Amino acid sequence: MKGFSTKAVHGKALRKDPHGALRFPLYDAVAFEQPSARDIQWAFEGRKPAHTYSRITNPSVEHFEQRINLLADSLGVVALSSGMAAISNLMLTIAETGSNIVTTKYLFGNTYSLLESTLKPWGLEARYIDMEDTDQLRRSIDHKTRAIFLEIITNPQLQVPDIEAISQVARAQAVPLLVDGTLTTPYIFKSKDFGVDVEVISSTKSISGGATSVGGVIIDNGTFDWGNCPRLEESAGKYGEFALLTKLKREVYRNLGACLSPHNAYLQTLGLETLGLRIDRSGANAQQISEFLETCRKVRSVHYPGLKSSRYHERARAQFKGKFGGILTFELESREKCFAFMDGLKLIKRASNLNDNKTLILHPASTIFCEYSSGEKEEMGVGESMLRLSAGIEDVVDIMEDIENNLAVI
């Protein structure tokens, strides 16, 4: 199997279903009996690949993890209850008090809050730099740096960092490169090919198949020597390349209880089968909408990597196989104009999510970033007159009509 969608539809299950079901069944069960006391002992000790308890492992969740693993061509995958659970579990696995993460302020608002409000009091420092400046990146890394972390397409600034350039710095300094690939997914960005060591994705977005369920994944590409990470040194001695995944499963993920529900795993495995179709459609819609918005005099600016006017256009084209995702932003005259525009929409939904089948719109400054001051929002690239639009898979003519009608009356 070569094609992404063929693999997504036909990828083999790790274990054979006793009834030959074409769709891997939903194991909506908490506990699994073992044949003997020794079997359950071995399962607990990790000596037997058996399911014991669904907070740790579950057949439907494992099946979803294996399908992502196949599509990403990675070493292994851990599925979690949300994208934020994926990021927090990963940070807590690789970093310790007194260490630091080099990142950027161009982050999803809740990720920034995780670093600043939740993890900082526990002694994890976040160093914010401009990811376009690789010299600054190099200078920011020291012996206490545990990772470089960034988003492949930043939300909502839609910056597209040069991942190969950043990974070269990471490689030279023996620091793992961690990325949030929510807006790309392995369909348009194979992180392993660009030197990314670990990718996290909010599978709630494109992967869930149309906002069906909340979930997240941690994908270990198997490219980093975890013996270089103090918190994983011992694990690397015992488990080698599986050090991160084992530390997660046997400690952090297990203890934090951030498991993906089997039902959500079932829905998201189904969502994977149509991922390519939906990303292609929403991307084509986003392209047409952004090109149209560029021609509207009431629109001050439009940001979409697929636009030739975007400073990230060529880089995005090279990194994302000529695809650009389904998210765009545009600016109107003021916050008031943004609110008036949103309130008049008939088809487009006012909602906080991305990559739904429905087209969604949000005013980031008053929602996801509402807890930050004007100065902080400015540093984070979130303006008061910016609207974020997540293109759905509807007929583009209907989306455009809704936009055009509302621009006419504001």
Next chain:
Amino acid sequence: MRIKVNGEMYSPGAETPTILDLLREREVEMPEMVSVQLNGRFVKKENFGSTTLKEDDEVEFLYFMAGGAG
């Protein structure tokens, strides 16, 4: 020859078995997902065929999916 596999005594069929031989002989489940430890140290996959076992060696086949529960 006697070795320990997952904490239990075991006599391999071959006189000088490799880790790969042992994986096959024991029909270890999902061999692509297994981590192998020899005397407490991790063995890389590419060395399974060239790592020969000797008397009293201790081998562990481990899976990252494990963890225990409530």
